Amino acid sequence: VATFAELQLAAPVLRALEEEGYTTPTPIQGRAIGPLMAGKDMLGCAQTGTGKTAAFALPILHLLQTAPRDMAHRGPILPRALVLSPTRELATQIGESFAAYGRHTGLRGVCIFGGVSQGKQVRALREGVDIVVATPGRLIDLLDQGLVDLSGIRILVLDEADRMLDMGFIMPIRNIVSRIGSTRQTMLFSATMPREIMKLADSLLKDPVRVAVTPVASAAPMIEQSMYMVPRRMKSVLLEHLLQEAAVARAVVFTKTKHGADKL
Numbered sequence: 001v002a003t004f005a006e007l008q009l010a011a012p013v014l015r016a017l018e019e020e021g022y023t024t025p026t027p028i029q030g031r032a033i034g035p036l037m038a039g040k041d042m043l044g045c046a047q048t049g050t051g052k053t054a055a056f057a058l059p060i061l062h063l064l065q066t067a068p069r070d071m072a073h074r075g076p077i078l079p080r081a082l083v084l085s086p087t088r089e090l091a092t093q094i095g096e097s098f099a100a101y102g103r104h105t106g107l108r109g110v111c112i113f114g115g116v117s118q119g120k121q122v123r124a125l126r127e128g129v130d131i132v133v134a135t136p137g138r139l140i141d142l143l144d145q146g147l148v149d150l151s152g153i154r155i156l157v158l159d160e161a162d163r164m165l166d167m168g169f170i171m172p173i174r175n176i177v178s179r180i181g182s183t184r185q186t187m188l189f190s191a192t193m194p195r196e197i198m199k200l201a202d203s204l205l206k207d208p209v210r211v212a213v214t215p216v217a218s219a220a221p222m223i224e225q226s227m228y229m230v231p232r233r234m235k236s237v238l239l240e241h242l243l244q245e246a247a248v249a250r251a252v253v254f255t256k257t258k259h260g261a262d263k264l
């Protein structure tokens, strides 16, 4: 897909993209957005920096924007999309992306994470939101207090699933999923695909579309890189030589061990 316009995203979403200055979808966006707009489940292998946040945020905004809220439901509007994320920082970033791409949609969101008082988060839920971005721990807290209603969730995203598993969130995740109906669209994104992730994906996803993208190159173009293969005993001598030779004023040296750092 060459342009966002070709994807037929809802007009308010396209307008926000134009304002953001996005013209061309990144590879993961080009491959993920269409199937997600069509309601497919997805297993995405992608790292941060590939544009994966927009790859799920844009179709979610499109779907929520084009599907009416449940007007029969009394009380505050219920969230229809839930994004689980490992850390407060990442949740905040995802929330900001939804706010930016969704600024013309009238859809509302809230970020839920620990380490801060829950008052503001609970107020937002009471006033009604369409999208919840949450870390698993605080969400469980609020669920246990009866302050969140997940019965309206139709779209579930697990972002950076491998990190969530590493952080011991498997039980909270299963707990949260058990409170969401099975009539839902589910997306799981992970930088790596170890066995536990595949198992989790198998249990949560239905006939998923699989998308994998290679990480974007991370080396800064203005930095010249070189490598020297030398025997261990030569390393400190070579380092000293290089630092003197190039008249280095400032340097960062990484070593493998604490002991090695002390010696160096």
Ligand code: AMP
Binding pocket: 021, 022, 023, 024, 025, 026, 029, 047, 048, 049, 050, 051, 052, 053, 054
């Ligand atoms: P992410 O991988 O989701 O963390 O996104 C990496 C960065 O790329 C973010 O700062 C986005 O604002 C930016 N970005 C995402 N998609 C596009 C796009 N299609 N064109 C330009 N920038 C983008």
